[in-house]
Amino acid sequence: MRNWIEFPRTEGKTSRQAHADLPAGTYEREIGRDGFFGPAAHIYHRHPPTGWTSFDGPLRPRAFDAVAAAQPVAEPFRGAQLLSNAFCRIALWKVEVVMPRLQRNADGDVLMFVHVGEGDLFCDFGHMTYREGDYLLMPRGTMWRLAPAAPTTVLLIEATNGAYRLPDRGVLGPHAFFDSAALETPRLDDTFRTQRDGEWQVQVKRRGQITTITYPFNPLDAVGWKGNLAPVKLNWRDIRPVASHRYHLPPSVHSTFVADRFVVCTFVPRPIESDPGALKVPFFHANDDFDEVIFYHAGDFFSRDNIRPGMTTFHPAGFTHGPHPKAFATGATGARAMTDEVAVMIDARDALDMGEGALSCEDVSYVDSWKKK
Numbered sequence: 001m002r003n004w005i006e007f008p009r010t011e012g013k014t015s016r017q018a019h020a021d022l023p024a025g026t027y028e029r030e031i032g033r034d035g036f037f038g039p040a041a042h043i044y045h046r047h048p049p050t051g052w053t054s055f056d057g058p059l060r061p062r063a064f065d066a067v068a069a070a071q072p073v074a075e076p077f078r079g080a081q082l083l084s085n086a087f088c089r090i091a092l093w094k095v096e097v098v099m100p101r102l103q104r105n106a107d108g109d110v111l112m113f114v115h116v117g118e119g120d121l122f123c124d125f126g127h128m129t130y131r132e133g134d135y136l137l138m139p140r141g142t143m144w145r146l147a148p149a150a151p152t153t154v155l156l157i158e159a160t161n162g163a164y165r166l167p168d169r170g171v172l173g174p175h176a177f178f179d180s181a182a183l184e185t186p187r188l189d190d191t192f193r194t195q196r197d198g199e200w201q202v203q204v205k206r207r208g209q210i211t212t213i214t215y216p217f218n219p220l221d222a223v224g225w226k227g228n229l230a231p232v233k234l235n236w237r238d239i240r241p242v243a244s245h246r247y248h249l250p251p252s253v254h255s256t257f258v259a260d261r262f263v264v265c266t267f268v269p270r271p272i273e274s275d276p277g278a279l280k281v282p283f284f285h286a287n288d289d290f291d292e293v294i295f296y297h298a299g300d301f302f303s304r305d306n307i308r309p310g311m312t313t314f315h316p317a318g319f320t321h322g323p324h325p326k327a328f329a330t331g332a333t334g335a336r337a338m339t340d341e342v343a344v345m346i347d348a349r350d351a352l353d354m355g356e357g358a359l360s361c362e363d364v365s366y367v368d369s370w371k372k373k
């Protein structure tokens with residue numbers, strides 16, 4: 001048995017409730033362990049923790065526009081590598097043609113978030129359509145291909161040597177956030193049955209290397225399937241966010257899929273806190289145990305001044321961050337009633353490395369974006 005060394009204390013001027021009714025003129029910073037679940041302290045500062053005049057070194061936050069930089073390719077595992085560690089690999093993949101070969105990932109589950117595009121997905125389990133805003137989760141070992149009806153851009157998140165699961169909804173009950181009945185599975189329909197037969201190739205990825213297997217027939221030839229394992233589809237529009245009008249909830253309440261040592265959260269439009277004393281933008285924090293990645297899909301990201309859809313930000317663990325000055329000021333006026341952002345966040349327990357795809361399109365001025373203009 002191991003216990004945290006925890007014993008709540010209060011020193012000096014504080015609020016009685018985190019993220020609400022801060023002492024006048026102060027900026028609250030959270031130091032915390034285990035994402036937003038472990039012991040934490042709130043420190044009330046006289047200056048914003050992001051009010052630096054210079055920030056030099058490898059801890060600096062990163063922003064990059066991989067969607068603009070990536071080239072279309074029919075092979076998903078040759079997309080632009082953005083960030084990776086031993087448990088998680090994040091890439092940006094563009095596909096504009098009907099994929100001529102099937103794909104199978106022997107390295108782990110593949111979660112795809114469709115940023116742009118629409119079309120058909122064919123796999124061992126049948127056929128599904130897809131469109132912008134869909135998550136497509138392909139279990140490890142599944143053969144699949146996309147047939148885009150429009151050029152398609154995908155954020156691809158591999159659970160390397162692992163599996164995706166659903167988060168524990170705790171006191172919210174099993175049907176909160178989204179009902180499992182909203183998850184769609186493929187069908188063995190006429191579109192599936194009328195696929196081209198004849199010679200087909202399957203590309204299998206194992207330990208990052210591709211093996212090509214040729215069949216004299218189409219291996220997507222199932223006449224039936226049964227069991228409790230299947231690809232699933234979920235659109236962000238089927239997510240019903242958890243919110244409080246009196247308390248700024250931590251991003252962990254937006255958890256959508258949980259893998260080994262990382263979590264995928266979805267930010268969807270939600271009401272902004274209306275209580276006069278409640279913080280209306282994210283609190284300053286460093287998420288001291290997790291690297292944070294956010295892919296901006298649509299809308300006006302409410303805590304950032306200068307981020308466009310298709311961009312990605314990377315905040316390494318230990319980097320203290322919070323709302324940009326303009327967003328902080330707008331939040332303080334209470335003028336906005338709803339957020340309209342849609343974004344995918346990946347929080348990784350182990351340090352992520354920047355890949356070539358991210359380095360090729362980095363906005364190196366991002367660290368300066370917290371400076372007051």
Ligand SMILES: [Fe+2]
Pocket residue numbers: 285286287292315321
């Ligand atoms: Fe954060």
